[in-house]
Amino acid sequence: MFLDKIVATKQSEVADLSGRFSLSESERRIAQMPQCLGFERAITTARKRSVGLIAEVKKASPSKGLIRPDFHPVELAQTYASAGTDCISVLTDTEYFQGSNAYLTAVREAVNVPLLRKDFIIDYRQIYEAREIGADAVLLIAAILRQSELSEFYDIARSLGMDVLVEVHDREEMETVLELDKATLIGINNRNLKTFATDLATTETLIHLVPPGIAVISESAISKPEDIAYVQAAGAKGVLVGEHFMRQPDVREAVEQLMGPVTNH
Numbered sequence: 038m039f040l041d042k043i044v045a046t047k048q049s050e051v052a053d054l055s056g057r058f059s060l061s062e063s064e065r066r067i068a069q070m071p072q073c074l075g076f077e078r079a080i081t082t083a084r085k086r087s088v089g090l091i092a093e094v095k096k097a098s099p100s101k102g103l104i105r106p107d108f109h110p111v112e113l114a115q116t117y118a119s120a121g122t123d124c125i126s127v128l129t130d131t132e133y134f135q136g137s138n139a140y141l142t143a144v145r146e147a148v149n150v151p152l153l154r155k156d157f158i159i160d161y162r163q164i165y166e167a168r169e170i171g172a173d174a175v176l177l178i179a180a181i182l183r184q185s186e187l188s189e190f191y192d193i194a195r196s197l198g199m200d201v202l203v204e205v206h207d208r209e210e211m212e213t214v215l216e217l218d219k220a221t222l223i224g225i226n227n228r229n230l231k232t233f234a235t236d237l238a239t240t241e242t243l244i245h246l247v248p249p250g251i252a253v254i255s256e257s258a259i260s261k262p263e264d265i266a267y268v269q270a271a272g273a274k275g276v277l278v279g280e281h282f283m284r285q286p287d288v289r290e291a292v293e294q295l296m297g298p299v300t301n302h
């Protein structure tokens with residue numbers, strides 16, 4: 038199963054990170070950094086359209102291979118920012134998504150939009166690393182974490198000033214996350230990370246379990262205005278879109294065509 042393979046790769050990366058990580062030094066550096074931008078606020082109360090947009094900077098994926106050969110992360114992020122994107126997600130996984138921590142840092146320096154570090158977090162040190170490279174929020178994937186880890190990592194991210202997007206794909210994961218009673222921003226991934234099968238109905242099925250007060254982001258396999266209308270009608274407050282934008286020569290136009298004009302909500 039692919040997810041197991043990704044996690045195995047992360048375990049060896051984390052072993053490497055552990056060898057050079059110093060908690061006290063990381064804390065000292067973070068204390069010198071500017072505050073995070075409000076990721077959750079940007080995609081919920083301050084969003085620019087009736088549906089919020091997290092636009093993703095993604096060169097390749099394990100399911101689709103190379104998506105955008107002519108890949109310029111900073112330019113893409115600037116285009117996203119000028120098209121009125123609420124937040125930007127940057128893949129930092131190298132092995133499977135051809136991403137990089139350096140991309141996130143370069144994007145951080147170029148745009149004033151809240152950034153999500155999109156990676157497979159399995160160790161607390163990756164959360165410190167996320168903050169240090171310039172992330173405003175981290176993704177925690179319920180499919181690869183125990184409830185106790187979700188809880189611990191959630192608290193660490195918050196203590197470092199970051200917001201958290203907790204990702205689920207099925208009812209069991211959703212129940213684990215809701216029982217924890219911490220997450221205020223939940224991503225429903227329409228892609229099954231184990232099989233790569235996608236189905237937008239995942240959002241509609243799982244959103245019924247979510248109590249009021251928790252904002253839902255519909256993630257993956259969104260490419261048409263009808264898809265936006267569908268997940269909005271289901272109750273999603275925002276969407277996370279990567280591949281569709283990455284395949285368009287004119288990314289700015291693609292954002293406008295998919296999302297419509299900025300209305301300031």
Ligand SMILES: O=P(O)(O)OC[C@@H](O)[C@@H](O)c1c[nH]c2ccccc12
Pocket residue numbers: 093095155156157178204226256257258259277278279280281
């Ligand atoms: O490229 P898409 O189908 O628009 O999907 C974006 C995003 O949802 C997807 O990249 C994603 C969602 N959850 C993840 C977890 C890890 C890596 C990637 C992802």
